Amino acid sequence: MSEERRRGVDLFNEAWRLMETREDDDRLLHITHASRYHWGEAEECTPANLARGEWQVSRVYTVLGRAEPAIWHAHRCLEHCEQNGIGDWDLAYAYEALARAHALARDGEGAERKSKARGAGEAIGDPQEREHFGEDYATL
Numbered sequence: 001m002s003e004e005r006r007r008g009v010d011l012f013n014e015a016w017r018l019m020e021t022r023e024d025d026d027r028l029l030h031i032t033h034a035s036r037y038h039w040g041e042a043e044e045c046t047p048a049n050l051a052r053g054e055w056q057v058s059r060v061y062t063v064l065g066r067a068e069p070a071i072w073h074a075h076r077c078l079e080h081c082e083q084n085g086i087g088d089w090d091l092a093y094a095y096e097a098l099a100r101a102h103a104l105a106r107d108g109e110g111a112e113r114k115s116k117a118r119g120a121g122e123a124i125g126d127p128q129e130r131e132h133f134g135e136d137y138a139t140l
Contacts, residue, residue: 001044002042002043002044004038004039004041004042004043004045005038005039005042005043005044005045007034007035007038008035008036008037008038008039008041008042008049008053009035011031011032011034011035011038012035012039012053012056014031014035015028015031015032015035015056015060018031019059019060019063022063025064028060028063028064029060029061029064032056032057032060033057035053035056036050036053036054036056036057039052039053040053047080047081047083047084047086048080048084048086048090050080051077051080051081051084051086051090051094052077052090052093054073054074054076054077054080055073055074055077055090055093055094055097057069057073058070058071058072058073058074058076058077058097058100058101059097059100061073061101062097062100062101062104065104067101067102067104067105067107068105070097070100070101070104070105071098071101071102071105073097074094074097074098074100074101075098077090077093077094077097078091078094078095078097078098080094081094087120087123088123088124088125088126088129089124089126089129089133091120092117092120092121092123092124092133093133093136094120095113095114095116095117095120096117096121096133096136096137096140098113098116098117099113099114099116099117099140100140103140110140114140117137117140118137121133121134121137
């Protein structure tokens with residue numbers, strides 16, 4: 001594993017911890033962007049890694065109540081999926097991110113995105129991943 005990938009993974013995991021504890025929102029935001037950056041610099045980075053990084057950045061902005069950047073990063077996540085033929089779990093979560101961010105913005109697009117997320121979630125091949133997605137979807 002390259003040093004960049006290791007940093008990206010470690011920061012991704014730390015961002016999850018900070019999202020759960022909310023002990024330092026500034027640190028959370030910077031760590032999440034740093035994770036996405038390091039993933040993007042890793043030689044073994046895939047388009048799915050980029051999509052997942054953008055998804056996490058979007059989720060953090062949603063947690064912080066910042067709709068505009070949450071929507072922007074959710075769109076980036078979806079773009080990585082669409083441009084690279086990524087489906088299944090990643091596509092479902094791209095729509096989940098858009099639904100969550102648009103719901104925060106209260107701009108009327110949340111319901112359409114939620115419907116797309118539900119459809120993509122139902123198409124997830126792995127039953128455990130489908131169940132996990134369903135749990136997240138229920139929080140929309």
